[in-house]
Amino acid sequence: MTGGTTAGGGATDPAGPHPEARTGPHPEARTGPHPEARTGPHPVPETGAHPVAETGPHPVAPERPRRRGVPTIYDVAQAAGVAPSTVSRTFSRPGRVNSETAARIRQVAAELGYRTNPMARALSTTHTSLLALVVPDITNPVFFEIINGVQDEAAEAGYTVVLVDSRESDRQEREALERALPIVEGIVLGTSRMSDASIRMIAKQRPMVAINRAVREIPSVVPDNSRGVRRALEHLGELGHDPVTYLAGPEASWADGMRWRGLREASLELAVHVRRLGPLAPTVAGGVAGAKAWLQSPTTGVIGYNDLVAIGFLRYVTSRGVRVPEDVSVVGYDNIFAADLVTPPLTTVATPRRALGAAAVRNLLAQIKGAHPRGGPPVIVPVKLVERQSTGPAPVRVPGAAASSSGLPAR
Amino acid sequence: MTGGTTAGGGATDPAGPHPEARTGPHPEARTGPHPEARTGPHPVPETGAHPVAETGPHPVAPERPRRRGVPTIYDVAQAAGVAPSTVSRTFSRPGRVNSETAARIRQVAAELGYRTNPMARALSTTHTSLLALVVPDITNPVFFEIINGVQDEAAEAGYTVVLVDSRESDRQEREALERALPIVEGIVLGTSRMSDASIRMIAKQRPMVAINRAVREIPSVVPDNSRGVRRALEHLGELGHDPVTYLAGPEASWADGMRWRGLREASLELAVHVRRLGPLAPTVAGGVAGAKAWLQSPTTGVIGYNDLVAIGFLRYVTSRGVRVPEDVSVVGYDNIFAADLVTPPLTTVATPRRALGAAAVRNLLAQIKGAHPRGGPPVIVPVKLVERQSTGPAPVRVPGAAASSSGLPAR
DNA sequence: GTGAAAGCGCTAACAA
DNA sequence: TTGTTAGCGCTTTCAC
Numbered sequence: 001m002t003g004g005t006t007a008g009g010g011a012t013d014p015a016g017p018h019p020e021a022r023t024g025p026h027p028e029a030r031t032g033p034h035p036e037a038r039t040g041p042h043p044v045p046e047t048g049a050h051p052v053a054e055t056g057p058h059p060v061a062p063e064r065p066r067r068r069g070v071p072t073i074y075d076v077a078q079a080a081g082v083a084p085s086t087v088s089r090t091f092s093r094p095g096r097v098n099s100e101t102a103a104r105i106r107q108v109a110a111e112l113g114y115r116t117n118p119m120a121r122a123l124s125t126t127h128t129s130l131l132a133l134v135v136p137d138i139t140n141p142v143f144f145e146i147i148n149g150v151q152d153e154a155a156e157a158g159y160t161v162v163l164v165d166s167r168e169s170d171r172q173e174r175e176a177l178e179r180a181l182p183i184v185e186g187i188v189l190g191t192s193r194m195s196d197a198s199i200r201m202i203a204k205q206r207p208m209v210a211i212n213r214a215v216r217e218i219p220s221v222v223p224d225n226s227r228g229v230r231r232a233l234e235h236l237g238e239l240g241h242d243p244v245t246y247l248a249g250p251e252a253s254w255a256d257g258m259r260w261r262g263l264r265e266a267s268l269e270l271a272v273h274v275r276r277l278g279p280l281a282p283t284v285a286g287g288v289a290g291a292k293a294w295l296q297s298p299t300t301g302v303i304g305y306n307d308l309v310a311i312g313f314l315r316y317v318t319s320r321g322v323r324v325p326e327d328v329s330v331v332g333y334d335n336i337f338a339a340d341l342v343t344p345p346l347t348t349v350a351t352p353r354r355a356l357g358a359a360a361v362r363n364l365l366a367q368i369k370g371a372h373p374r375g376g377p378p379v380i381v382p383v384k385l386v387e388r389q390s391t392g393p394a395p396v397r398v399p400g401a402a403a404s405s406s407g408l409p410a411r
Numbered sequence: 412m413t414g415g416t417t418a419g420g421g422a423t424d425p426a427g428p429h430p431e432a433r434t435g436p437h438p439e440a441r442t443g444p445h446p447e448a449r450t451g452p453h454p455v456p457e458t459g460a461h462p463v464a465e466t467g468p469h470p471v472a473p474e475r476p477r478r479r480g481v482p483t484i485y486d487v488a489q490a491a492g493v494a495p496s497t498v499s500r501t502f503s504r505p506g507r508v509n510s511e512t513a514a515r516i517r518q519v520a521a522e523l524g525y526r527t528n529p530m531a532r533a534l535s536t537t538h539t540s541l542l543a544l545v546v547p548d549i550t551n552p553v554f555f556e557i558i559n560g561v562q563d564e565a566a567e568a569g570y571t572v573v574l575v576d577s578r579e580s581d582r583q584e585r586e587a588l589e590r591a592l593p594i595v596e597g598i599v600l601g602t603s604r605m606s607d608a609s610i611r612m613i614a615k616q617r618p619m620v621a622i623n624r625a626v627r628e629i630p631s632v633v634p635d636n637s638r639g640v641r642r643a644l645e646h647l648g649e650l651g652h653d654p655v656t657y658l659a660g661p662e663a664s665w666a667d668g669m670r671w672r673g674l675r676e677a678s679l680e681l682a683v684h685v686r687r688l689g690p691l692a693p694t695v696a697g698g699v700a701g702a703k704a705w706l707q708s709p710t711t712g713v714i715g716y717n718d719l720v721a722i723g724f725l726r727y728v729t730s731r732g733v734r735v736p737e738d739v740s741v742v743g744y745d746n747i748f749a750a751d752l753v754t755p756p757l758t759t760v761a762t763p764r765r766a767l768g769a770a771a772v773r774n775l776l777a778q779i780k781g782a783h784p785r786g787g788p789p790v791i792v793p794v795k796l797v798e799r800q801s802t803g804p805a806p807v808r809v810p811g812a813a814a815s816s817s818g819l820p821a822r
Numbered sequence: 823g824t825g826a827a828a829g830c831g832c833t834a835a836c837a838a
Numbered sequence: 839t840t841g842t843t844a845g846c847g848c849t850t851t852c853a854c
Contacts (some may be wrong), residue, residue, distance in 0.1 A: 072831055083841045088833060098839055113555075118593050120831035124846045127589075128530070133574075138558045141748065144550045151576045155583070160590050163544075166561045174568070179571050182529050240525040284616070284752070311752055318754075336553070340723055341695070343754035344731075401757040483847055494825045499849060529834055531847035535830045 067226055071112040080108040091116050120362055122183075129168055131364065132184040132206075134164040134177060138191050141336035142306070146190045146211060149357025157365055159185075166193050169365065181205060186364040189213070190357070207367035209360045214253050219367070221359045221379040225255060226262025228269075228349040228383040231329070232331045233263060233301050235347070235385055237272040239340030240394035241301030241329055247290040247313060248278025249305030259333070263303070275299065280309055287312020295320070300328055300394045308330035309340045314342060314390065335386050344389035351383050440471070468804070482523040493521040502527050503682055533594075541773065543617075544593040545575040546587060547604050552747035553764065557601045557622060560768025570596075572680075577604050585609070592616060597775040600624065601768070604617060619779035620771045624665050625789055630778070632770045632790040637673030639760040639794040643714050643742045644674060646758070646796055648683040651805035652712030652740055658701040658724060659689025660716030667716055670744070674714070686710065691720055698723020711739055711805045718743035718750045718759055725753060725801065736803035745796055755800035762794050 026407050051059060080087070082105060082171060089265030092106045097105075108114075122128045123160050134144045147163075156163050162180050165172025167324040170193050177187075184335045186207040196215050202208065210220040229246075236244050249256035267274040280286035287309040293300065294313070304310030314324055322328055324344055330389055332339055332348035334367055337345040359379055431472050439550075484498040490647075491498070500508045500518045521524075528734055533539045544561050547553045573591050577584025581604050588598075603610060607626050613619065614629050621631040624702055640657075647655050657674055660667035671687060678685040688704055691697035698720040705713065705724070713766040715721030721743030725735055733739055735755055743759035750757040775788065 013844085025844090064638060070831095074831080084831090085842075086840060089829095092833070096839080117534075117831050119530050119537075119539070122530045123528075123534050123831080123832075123848090124833045126530075126846085130573075130594075138549075138562070139555045140534075141552075147549050147574070148578075150575065151574065152578070154585055155590075158590070160587070162541075163558070163562065163572055165559065167559075167563070173833075174569070176566055179566075180568070182526060183571075205806045205844080274573070308848090315752075315754075332803075337550070338749040341749050341753050342724070343726075379818055482840095495848085496826075496850080497824060499847095501823085503849070512823080528847055531830090532849075534832090534847080535849045619835095624846080656825080713838085 001125075002203065006060075023401055024052045061236050070117075071109075071114045072117070073114075074389060076105060076109045076114050080105045081114060093120070094204045107296065111258075119226050128183050128185055131159050131361070132162045132164050132177065132180045132187045133190060134166060134173065134187065135190040136166050136167040136173070138163075141308075142334055143190055144337070145256065145353035146357040149354035149359075150188055150190070150361050151357075152354075153358040153361035156196055157361070159361075160371075168305040170194060171262070172199075172399065186368050188360045188364060189218075189356070190360075195208055207360055209363055209364045209367070211356050211360050219376060219379075221356055221358060221363060221381060222258075223353075224271065224380050225258035225383075226265065228333065228351065228385075229259045229262040229303065230266035231383070232276065232333070232349055233272055233360055235387065235391065236303070236329060237270050239298070239329060239391060241272070243273035243275055243299050244301035244303060245275045245277050245294055245299045245303060246302045247280055247287065247294070247309050248276050248299040249280060249286075249309070250317050251279040253282070253305075259305065278305070282306050283308050284312035284315070287314070288316045291316035292298050298322075298328065302328060302330045304330065304332045305344060307334045307336045310346055310348065311342050311389075314346065318343075324390050329391035331385075331391060340384075340388065347388045347391040348386055349383050350386045352381050355381050369384075413485045413638070434675060435809075445468050455523075460642055462771065481528075482520075482525045483528070484525075487516060487520045487523055487525050490523060491516045494699065499686070503532075520790045539596055540570050541573055541592050541595045542570050542728045542772070543575050543588065543598045544601060545577060545584065545598065545603055546601040547577045547584070549576050552749060553745050554601055555748070556764035557571070557768040560765035560770075561599055561601070561772050562766075562768075564769040564772035568772070570772075570776075572724065580697055581605060583608075597779050599768070599771045599775060600629075601771075606622045618775055620778070622767050623770050630765055630774055630787060630790075632774060634670075634762040634764075634767060634794050635791050636669035638716065639668045639744065639762070639796075640673040642682055642794070642796040643744070643760055644677045644685065646798065646802065647712040647714070647740060647742065648681050650712075650740060650802060652683070652710070653805075654684035654686055654710050654713035655714060656686045656688050656705055656710045657704070658691055658698065658713060658715045658720050659687050660691060660693050660697075661770035662690040664693070664716075670716065676820075678749045691716065693717050694719050695723035696725070698725070699727045702727035702731075709733075709739065712739045713727055713739060715741065715743045718757060719757070721801075722749065722753050725757065728753075734802050738806060739800035740805070742796075742802060758799045758802040760794050761797045766792050 043327070050382050057364075073300070074208075075083045077084040077087045078117065082101060086097060086101065087105055087109070090102045090109075094102060100236050120130070131150075131351065133155050135147065137143070151161055159340035160369055162184055164176045164180055166176065181187075181202070184206065187202065188208075189199065189208060189210040191212050192210070194202075199208075199210070199215050199359050200217060207216055210218050212220075212222055214222065233244060246260065248260060263274050266272075280290045282305060287304060289312075290309060291313040295317070302310075302313060304313060310330050314330055317328060318324060324330060330346070332346045332352070335348045359381060363379065426532045436722050484495045489497040493516065498516055498520070501513045501520075505513060529539070537806065542561075542565050544558065546558065549558070562572055573595055575587045576589055577587065579582060583704070583732035584604050592598075592613070593618065596621075598613065600610065600619060600621040602623050603621070605613075610626050611628060612618075613665065614626075619629055619747070621629050623631075623633055625631050625633065644655060657671065659671060663702050667690070674685050677683075688701055691701045692718060696713060700723075701715075701720060702724040706728070713721075713724060717725060725741055728739060729735060735741060743757045744762070745764075746759045768793060773793070774790065
């Protein structure tokens with residue numbers, strides 16, 4: 001039904017990777033019925049005293065043409081003169097079979113264009129080599145690298161990833177996940193819109209690891225948020241900025257909580273004051289809103305909840321005549337692609353998102369391999385500050401003077 | 412192996428979506444051996460004259476505990492007092508079963524927490540409800556919306572998408588695709604790194620549709636490239652720019668070919684001269700390279716192969732003191748996320764990538780449903796020009812004078 | 823409309 | 839090491 005013209009798989013491959021394929025028997029040649037080809041399962045009781053069991057209208061040969069041209073272990077087994085199970089072993093646990101036999105089988109298999117059928121394998125092993133990756137919105141730049149990291153690490157281990165994009169909707173996420181759940185062996189949650197309870201429910205059904213979010217009982221890998229904001233503040237502090245405004249993220253955001261907490265701690269350690277402004281939507285628009293509020297009581301240093309917020313801020317204040325970094329220095333968070341594209345390029349905390357994805361998969365695979373099902377503290381992945389042109393020395397404070405030539409209101 | 416604690420599926424669901432589940436029989440209660448539970452397949456020939464056929468050490472009850480707590484059609488059938496085949500029909504072809512029986516079966520199934528096993532179903536039907544989406548690089552902004560469009564449309568039809576990221580490598584793409592191929596029903600090629608020949612080979616095995624690339628024999632959906640560049644040129648022409656430079660994309664790019672061709676045609680029609688500069692890498696770096704070359708013989712209007720190129724151009728010339736759009740107007744292509752983030756925001760041709768993805772899936776699904784396997788001209792999706800601040804009136808030409816106060820060299 | 827039973831292609835005891 | 843055989847859970851003729 002699917003391809004139609006598949007007969008023999010890659011056997012007729014023109015100049016393809018199977019140069020020897022064309023010397024093999026023509027696939028069509030073995031498409032007919034093989035009465036005795038399958039002596040294995042479900043033998044017809046040909047001597048039994050049950051006339052009822054006779055296959056009715058089929059006197060001798062079942063005459064049922066093999067479904068397609070696609071060769072099975074039975075075809076290979078027959079052609080190689082071994083049992084189907086030996087063929088199976090050759091591919092599923094190499095080593096458990098005499099190397100010579102194995103070689104011959106592989107050879108024959110190649111000639112026939114045999115490929116193991118993942119569905120059949122999965123049916124008996126429940127091992128699908130499929131992983132689900134859940135992201136709320138592929139469009140969000142933050143996820144690209146995570147997806148890549150997950151992809152790479154999964155591919156490395158022979159796994160394929162099923163993408164579940166929740167489109168920022170609880171329902172969609174649930175439905176898509178529901179659909180994917182039965183076929184995947186594990187789930188990577190690259191930030192989810194679902195409640196902790198829902199997540200835990202799903203985690204009951206499959207191994208799971210969460211990125212960027214700590215859910216009780218669920219293994220997780222998170223970037224070193226506190227270190228990240230600390231580096232940002234340190235950087236700003238060294239440049240002479242004090243106080244510094246933190247453009248806060250969404251109220252419900254776990255990451256925002258972590259960042260703010262880290263900031264307060266760092267504030268004490270580094271003796272740089274920090275103000276919180278928000279909550280803000282984690283978008284460019286959010287940044288614009290933040291900028292407007294900030295103009296009411298500006299500081300020379302600003303740290304955005306993420307790059308989008310920082311970019312929105314930057315664009316708005318710039319449009320109002322505030323110069324960056326001369327009047328205000330701004331630091332973003334995440335180091336998304338666009339951070340290097342805005343004017344001026346944004347200094348930001350780079351979260352190793354690819355590493356995050358990779359670490360998540362490794363953890364997940366370990367769970368699947370049967371290790372301890374759950375537990376352990378979050379895996380913390382290091383971050384680093386990327387200095388670009390949006391930060392610079394704090395403007396010199398002329399005591400008693402108003403705030404310079406820029407559009408920056410006096411404080 | 413997977414979950415471990417799955418017993419009964421969602422049956423013990425705390426406050427979950429199956430409130431009635433807890434009133435059902437406790438899953439554990441039926442986990443033991445059911446000697447006569449399965450009268451169906453593979454009956455032991457208990458009266459045959461083949462002692463050899465006797466199941467050896469299993470005298471009466473096979474004592475093999477049901478693999479897991481997960482209920483099957485057999486469990487449902489037994490509980491509902493019908494045959495397994497009826498349960499199967501109830502779920503696979505509703506209508507072919509008495510509505511009352513069906514209702515009862517569904518009821519029982521819900522109580523038991525029965526879910527049909529996709530692998531088993533796939534094994535006998537080859538219908539997996541899986542689609543593969545191939546993209547060369549998820550990190551490339553151009554693909555986000557395509558992915559979303561594909562996702563949405565697929566989900567709509569009850570399909571799940573498997574992501575194949577080729578990481579810009581022929582080999583990786585091939586391997587990943589190879590892995591996904593046997594389980595998917597069709598393939599959406601969102602721009603591929605593979606050769607036409609390889610693509611056609613794969614298309615032999617599964618229905619396929621290509622986005623943004625025309626391969627002979629393969630159905631494709633493409634944005635209206637010629638209309639896009641025409642609109643860009645028209646826009647520039649109206650602003651008085653002539654000649655206009657086209658920052659060309661990679662040599663091998665099909666899209667580049669289309670755009671350049673469209674540009675030449677439009678050039679004639681609109682009587683605006685067009686120069687070609689390239690080939691360039693389709694990246695910011697490519698744009699920078701293009702800018703350097705452009706400085707040798709500048710024009711007041713520039714059209715980039717894509718937004719990345721346009722952005723690179725914009726940034727470089729800006730850094731050299733050329734003002735945009737006062738000295739030079741630049742138009743991008745694609746309308747990626749970052750286009751609105753750069754300074755000045757980029758005027759660009761918006762390609763309806765989400766629509767592209769959706770159209771591709773619809774086409775693919777039609778093929779799968781058994782329509783005409785191949786053929787037909789590419790489906791063309793309309794584009795539109797988004798005017799932002801990177802374009803403006805051409806600078807007034809003071810006859811004989813050098814080129815203004817900017818860093819723009821005289822022509 | 824419903825039931826019986828034969829597979830789908832592979833894996834996994836168990837026996838040899 | 840290899841062969842035999844009973845499933846994995848579902849769909850699907852074919853009878854009734």
